[in-house]
Amino acid sequence: MIDTLLISSEETGELQVMHMKRYWCKCMLKRRGALTPDAFGEEFQLDKTMLSILGLGLEQTVKYLYLTAPSFQEFEQWVLETNGRPLPENITRFNNTILNPDYISKQSVPKVLDDEQLEFWDKNGYIILRNAVPKADCEKTIEVICDFIEVDRNDADTWYTPHPARQGIMVQLFQHPILDKNRNSAIIRAAYEQLWDRTDIWVNADRVGFNPPETGRWKFPGPRLHWDTKLKLPIPFNLQGILYLADTAENQGAFSLVPGFQHRIDSWLTSLNGKNPYGEDLHALGCIPIAANAGDFIIWQQALPHGSSVNTSDKPRFVQYFTYAPTDAEG
Numbered sequence: 001m002i003d004t005l006l007i008s009s010e011e012t013g014e015l016q017v018m019h020m021k022r023y024w025c026k027c028m029l030k031r032r033g034a035l036t037p038d039a040f041g042e043e044f045q046l047d048k049t050m051l052s053i054l055g056l057g058l059e060q061t062v063k064y065l066y067l068t069a070p071s072f073q074e075f076e077q078w079v080l081e082t083n084g085r086p087l088p089e090n091i092t093r094f095n096n097t098i099l100n101p102d103y104i105s106k107q108s109v110p111k112v113l114d115d116e117q118l119e120f121w122d123k124n125g126y127i128i129l130r131n132a133v134p135k136a137d138c139e140k141t142i143e144v145i146c147d148f149i150e151v152d153r154n155d156a157d158t159w160y161t162p163h164p165a166r167q168g169i170m171v172q173l174f175q176h177p178i179l180d181k182n183r184n185s186a187i188i189r190a191a192y193e194q195l196w197d198r199t200d201i202w203v204n205a206d207r208v209g210f211n212p213p214e215t216g217r218w219k220f221p222g223p224r225l226h227w228d229t230k231l232k233l234p235i236p237f238n239l240q241g242i243l244y245l246a247d248t249a250e251n252q253g254a255f256s257l258v259p260g261f262q263h264r265i266d267s268w269l270t271s272l273n274g275k276n277p278y279g280e281d282l283h284a285l286g287c288i289p290i291a292a293n294a295g296d297f298i299i300w301q302q303a304l305p306h307g308s309s310v311n312t313s314d315k316p317r318f319v320q321y322f323t324y325a326p327t328d329a330e331g
Contacts, residue, residue, distance in 0.1 A: 009046075009098050013076050017091055018098040019050045024075050027065040049097070049327045052202045053090040055083035057174035059207070083175050083205075097200070097327045104326075105200035110190040121195070124259040126300035128292055132187045138245040138294040140178050142318045145208055145245075148173050159212040159316060168221035169211040169253070169308060169317075179208070182243060183322045188297050192324035195239060195299065201324040208245075211253035211308055211317040220310040225256070225282040229302045229331055233266055236330030238302040245318040247293045253311030254289035255298060255319070261285060262303040299323075302331075 006026060009019040026043075029035035040047065051061055056079065064070075064078060097103065113127070121127045142153060149166055151158045165172045173179070183203045193199050214220050229235060248254050261268075268285075269277065282305045289309050290298060300306060311317055 013072055015076050015079065015086065015091070016095075017050065017054065017086065018095045019046060020054070020076075021072055023047050023050060024065065024072050027062070028069065031066050031069060044331055045325065045329045046327055048204060049094065049202050049325075052204045053086050053094045054079050055086065055175060055180070055205050057172070057205050057207060059172060060174055093200075094202075094327075101328070103200070104198055106198050109197055109199055110193055112187060112190040113194050125262040125304050126257060126259060126290075126298060127191070128290070129187060129191055129297040129299070130293075131295050132185050132191075132297040133182050133243060133295045135294045137178060137181060138243075141182060141208070141245050141320060144176050144178055145171060145173065145210060145318060149210065151210070153316070156212075156314075160215070160218045166210070168223075169209050171208045171210050173208050174205050179205075179320065182320055185297070188241070189324060191297075191299060192239065192241075196324070196326060198326060201326050203324050204322055206321040206323070209308070209317070209319040209321065211311050211319075213253075213311045213313055213316065220253070220308075223307045224309075225258070225287060225305040225307045226278075227302065227305060231269060231277055233269060235262075235265055235303045238325065238329050238331060239299055239323055240302055240306070241297060241299045241321070241323040243297045243320040243322070244292045244294055245320060246315075248291060248317055248319075249313055250289040250291045251311070252291075252313040252315055253309055253317040254291055255306070256287050256289045256309045257300055257304045257306040258282070258285045258287050259304070261305060262301045265303045 006029070007022050009022045011021050012018055013021055026035060026040060030040075048058060051058060060082075065075070068074075070078065113121070117127055146153050149163045149171055150161070183205070189201075189203070192201055211220070212218070228240065229238065242255050244255075272280070285305060287305065292298065308317075
């Protein structure tokens with residue numbers, strides 16, 4: 001085991017996945033205080049892409065590594081036990097990004113978004129893909145979520161029982177065949193390819209969400225309006241996404257954002273003169289809740305303030321989070 005130096009991304013183990021051993025080494029060094037947190041910064045997207053081909057969630061992997069401190073062989077075994085062996089073609093494609101980091105594929109970029117949709121995207125910074133996932137698959141996903149956190153969709157008395165996999169409205173469920181099927185929706189991938197204008201993109205294995213109605217005893221914990229990127233100018237282009245698993249009204253904890261803010265964020269941040277952006281009233285920027293139906297998928301630019309909202313309806317909100325990005329995307 002290397003105690004003080006990082007190893008090459010090209011070094012592999014039994015799974016033959018490049019960068020995996022380097023990522024494990026970084027985590028072990030950081031765990032012992034031998035590596036600064038910013039050492040992950042430049043390779044953060046590469047780290048996430050590597051986890052994507054393994055079908056692993058970032059949170060679950062970090063938790064395992066930092067709590068267990070496994071050997072690399074034990075880490076590989078945990079990967080196999082958690083999500084099985086990654087597809088050989090994905091390993092080959094990912095390894096090629098390590099060996100050829102400047103390669104960009106624009107071969108046969110699809111044109112699934114028409115001119116009207118692209119005009120809306122350019123103006124507002126988000127788009128709704130209608131019927132991107134079959135409603136039957138959405139229903140199956142809801143069943144899986146309910147079974148996992150032991151709630152009855154039709155029994156409000158079960159919605160607020162604590163469960164170790166529930167963190168606020170987030171549910172730490174990453175692996176299931178129906179989740180993978182949703183992530184691999186052809187229309188969703190094609191839309192991402194068109195918006196990225198490249199085809200060498202990867203889907204991440206993110207978690208799911210369960211947002212029940214507020215009660216006198218249970219209050220919405222957030223996340224409220226926020227950004228998932230450092231607010232350092234210029235804000236890099238990147239995309240995020242959320243799948244509605246059930247019809248969701250505006251008052252049902254709907255996903256919310258500030259449309260068009262990608263055109264204003266530079267001037268707005270400059271106008272703050274160094275003040276904390278999170279000390280401002282972000283809702284006053286023009287936040288709107290987005291009502292949509294089961295199977296609809298929302299893609300937005302990371303420059304938009306976004307978040308969940310208080311559920312004042314009588315039904316819970318069910319969603320799945322995932323996005324596509326190239327290995328060299330900037331967070």
